[in-house]
Amino acid sequence: MHYDVIIIGAGPGGIYSAYELSRLRPDLKVAVFEAGHALEKRRCPIDGDKIKACIGCKTCSIMSGFGGAGAFSDGKYNITNDFGGTLYEYIGKQRAIELMKYVDEINMAYGGAGTKLYSTAGTKFKKICIQNDLHLLDASVRHLGTDINYVVLENLFAYLRDKVSFFFDTPVESVEALQPGFRVILDGQTHTCDKCIISVGRSGSKWMESVCKQMEIPTRSNRVDLGVRVELPAEVFSHITDELYESKLVYRTPKYEDLVRTFCMNPRGVVVNENTNGIITVNGHSYEDPAKQTGNTNFALLVAKHFSEPFKDSNGYGESIARLRNMLGGGVIVQRFGDLIRGQRSTPKRIEESFVTPTLNATPGDLSLALPKRILDGIIEMIYALDKVAPGTANDDTLLYGVEVKFYNMEVEVNDKLQAKYDDLYIIGDGSGITHSLSHASASGVHVARNIAGQ
Ligand SMILES: Cc1cc2nc3c(=O)[nH]c(=O)nc-3n(C[C@H](O)[C@H](O)[C@H](O)COP(=O)(O)OP(=O)(O)OC[C@H]3O[C@@H](n4cnc5c(N)ncnc54)[C@H](O)[C@@H]3O)c2cc1C
Numbered sequence: 223m224h225y226d227v228i229i230i231g232a233g234p235g236g237i238y239s240a241y242e243l244s245r246l247r248p249d250l251k252v253a254v255f256e257a258g259h260a261l262e263k264r265r266c267p268i269d270g271d272k273i274k275a276c277i278g279c280k281t282c283s284i285m286s287g288f289g290g291a292g293a294f295s296d297g298k299y300n301i302t303n304d305f306g307g308t309l310y311e312y313i314g315k316q317r318a319i320e321l322m323k324y325v326d327e328i329n330m331a332y333g334g335a336g337t338k339l340y341s342t343a344g345t346k347f348k349k350i351c352i353q354n355d356l357h358l359l360d361a362s363v364r365h366l367g368t369d370i371n372y373v374v375l376e377n378l379f380a381y382l383r384d385k386v387s388f389f390f391d392t393p394v395e396s397v398e399a400l401q402p403g404f405r406v407i408l409d410g411q412t413h414t415c416d417k418c419i420i421s422v423g424r425s426g427s428k429w430m431e432s433v434c435k436q437m438e439i440p441t442r443s444n445r446v447d448l449g450v451r452v453e454l455p456a457e458v459f460s461h462i463t464d465e466l467y468e469s470k471l472v473y474r475t476p477k478y479e480d481l482v483r484t485f486c487m488n489p490r491g492v493v494v495n496e497n498t499n500g501i502i503t504v505n506g507h508s509y510e511d512p513a514k515q516t517g518n519t520n521f522a523l524l525v526a527k528h529f530s531e532p533f534k535d536s537n538g539y540g541e542s543i544a545r546l547r548n549m550l551g552g553g554v555i556v557q558r559f560g561d562l563i564r565g566q567r568s569t570p571k572r573i574e575e576s577f578v579t580p581t582l583n584a585t586p587g588d589l590s591l592a593l594p595k596r597i598l599d600g601i602i603e604m605i606y607a608l609d610k611v612a613p614g615t616a617n618d619d620t621l622l623y624g625v626e627v628k629f630y631n632m633e634v635e636v637n638d639k640l641q642a643k644y645d646d647l648y649i650i651g652d653g654s655g656i657t658h659s660l661s662h663a664s665a666s667g668v669h670v671a672r673n674i675a676g677q
Pocket residue numbers: 230231232233234235236255256257258284285286287288289290291292293294295296297298299300306392393394395421422423424425426429486494496505506507650651652653657658659660661663664
């Protein structure tokens with residue numbers, strides 16, 4: 223079958239490319255190939271009862287399928303150039319913000335209307351942070367919540383399904399340049415297209431690497447973020463989360479001068495497993511519906527590790543640490559902050575007696591056996607710094623889940639149109655290494671669609 227445009231991956235990057243193409247060029251024949259399931263078939267088998275931990279499904283329903291890694295996410299669309307990716311370096315700051323706002327308008331039109339838009343503009347909290355050597359990054363945050371985010375995806379699919387051909391459970395094996403056009407190879411089938419948009423996200427990082435190697439597309443990679451997910455009573459952070467919802471706080475540790483930051487804050491949310499290429503790490507999300515909320519708030523504390531020559535395999539480093547932790551705990555480890563400070567493992571009894579009830583069924587253990595000292599020292603220093611602006615953060619019963627790893631896809635060399643080497647090959651979203659968030663990935667999709675549509 224020949225298509226005008228083939229999109230690989232139906233995460234936010236792929237969905238917004240398809241949306242904008244269908245709007246601007248309804249005459250084009252567009253196909254989307256997605257490795258995971260259709261939205262309604264996506265279900266993680268962990269039920270907390272019969273299946274308590276990740277069983278390593280062939281395609282992870284949390285990470286793959288219509289909606290991509292974002293489908294069961296917290297649906298926090300951060301409208302900012304300060305974090306979430308470096309899209310602005312390619313398309314300019316103003317255009318990046320314009321596109322993120324445009325994506326927000328679509329989300330509102332497709333079911334998100336009525337959800338809150340938070341902003342750091344004019345907050346008094348910024349001053350309190352600086353007085354304590356913590357730095358609050360600027361952003362507007364649209365919080366859809368996992369429930370409304372799902373509704374928006376359902377509505378977008380209902381709009382797109384007659385305009386675009388979707389193929390689920392269809393992982394693309396390889397892409398070949400025909401000059402002009404491309405050949406897209408699937409299990410026993412071959413399709414061709416004039417233009418190809420690759421948007422395979424984090425779960426497609428290994429595949430993306432092999433495609434770049436095979437098509438001789440230059441890449442670079444030197445970063446991985448390592449840390450823990452913190453879970454504590456929602457009251458500890460409520461003065462911040464009620465006003466800002468998500469606060470991105472950065473701290474330079476006195477000992478190593480490493481930067482530690484808060485990431486993905488989920489007020490009254492839950493901690494969940496994440497499976498990236500078979501490696502179980504930890505993440506979190508929360509619901510807009512008060513009935514589904516919990517008494518706990520969770521967020522990640524991450525230390526960015528940049529490597530210099532000759533070491534190149536930053537993701538391999540992160541994976542080794544996650545595997546070590548998987549080996550010790552059979553999955554995610556949970557430890558009370560007080561136990562970590564006293565140099566003792568958390569036991570099931572200590573967790574049971576804790577005043578904070580974990581929202582994820584994880585193995586009580588000792589994170590200091592899995593995380594490098596430098597990373598752990600940075601996290602401990604950050605927890606004491608946060609305790610000054612949110613007293614209670616450093617309480618004994620604060621729970622730490624580990625490890626949380628943010629793998630960065632190697633950065634693919636693309637131009638301002640997000641074209642890689644071949645004029646009609648676009649590499650976007652988290653799979654390009656340029657974006658790391660819902661809003662940036664979605665904006666990159668709109669950007670390439672407009673380019674293809676000649677706008
Ligand atoms: C639990 C969780 C919570 C999150 N919360 C937030 C949040 O609140 N705010 C935020 O900004 N970000 C959040 N994120 C990150 C966010 O989901 C991603 O940044 C975003 O989804 C990236 O979009 P994408 O389209 O680039 O890639 P993805 O969403 O990863 O989509 C890529 C798609 O490509 C498919 N694919 C991969 N390889 C192939 C192949 N060979 N053939 C066909 N298809 C393939 C995958 O199955 C996947 O569906 C969260 C992530 C997780 C896991």
